[in-house]
Amino acid sequence: MTKKPILFDHDGSVDDFLSLVLLLTMPNTHLLGVSITPADCYAENALETTKKILYMANRTHTEVSVGRFHGVNAFPPAWRAKPKILNALPELIGVEVGADPYQCKDSKDLLSVKIRASEAPVTILMTGPCSNLVQALQADESLVSNISQVIWMGGAFEVDGNVATYNHNGTAEWNVFWDPLAAQELLNYELDLLFVPLNATNDVPVSLHFLKQLAKHSDHKWAHLAGQFWATTLDTIPAYEYTYFMWDVLATSYLQIPDAFEVKTREITIDAIGPSAGRTYYQEGSGKWAKVATKVNKEVFYDYLIQAFTSLS
Ligand code: AGV
Ligand code: CA
Secondary structure, three states, rough: OOOEEEEEOOOOHHHHHHHHHHHHHHOOOEEEEEEOOOOOHHHHHHHHHHHHHHHOOOOOOOOOOOOOOOOOOOOOOOHHHHHHHHHHHHHHHHHOOOOOOOOOOOOOHHHHHHHOOOOOOOEEOOOOOOOHHHHHHHHHHHHHHHHEEEEEOOEEEEOOOOOOOOOOOOOOOHHHOHHHHHHHHHHHOOOEEEEHHHHOOOOEEHHHHHHEEEEEEEEOHHHHHHHHHOOOOOOOOOOOOOOOOOOHHHHOOOOHHHHHHEEEEEEEEEEOOOOOOEEEOOOOOEEEEEEEEEEEEEHHHHHHHHHHOOOOO
């Protein structure tokens, strides 16, 4: 069987890195490259963590890129600094990798080179803002024909958003809010686009119960590392919210357990400016067609995680 080619664009929060590990556990996928968006991270630190994980998995040949574009609504600095802690964990601190963002391609270029070069249409998984992909498409719209699906952790449809900041009414999810113009633009392309929004991720917090289950498997290298990574999320900043969710990890799981999701096909719209910038909503009759994952079977999902993190040596 030929493996499914995947491009992974992430933005360096804890669940973005765990999504990377999860991708490495998937037997029927071929990871063509990893592009970083400097959104919920500082590029240097996120590049370092990405390369350390690839090194630990013997996947140093996987090309990594760093986006040069910065969105209009910056993430809070305390969130962006998180990979500094990850890189200092005992498993990672001794792994020496070069991590100079300017030695890497720009992420929009890595995406277009890899999409163009792939023999089979590529699945694109995005767990940060969508700016890199939109910029690649703006430069060459013909890339669309070699993209089989875009899976994006983003949005909040008819549920509260998670942006709490000045001049905003709280309706947006952060990955959309960082660059709402790009998000609005993404809808204009003829893509098979699946949103994995807060509607589905709200049901799957990072819970102590799950971390206890996972810790029973700490003799597995990746289960151990995942437990350490998730433990750093339990102090999520109260000014915003008290809970860190499985956001990106849930979106990534869709590749392996699609039947655990409830998916609706709807016409949607995204606000690009004003107090609702980044808001995603259904708009029958005048929106753009896209798929929205509205629910997940929690038990299947958490069981899958335990199985996946104990499957890679
Ligand atoms: O909105 C969810 C997205 C996901 O891609 N990110 C975190 C995940 O990687 C932004 C975000 C929302 N709340 C956060 C976030 C928090 N409390 N800490 C860090 N990032
Ligand atoms: Ca993310």
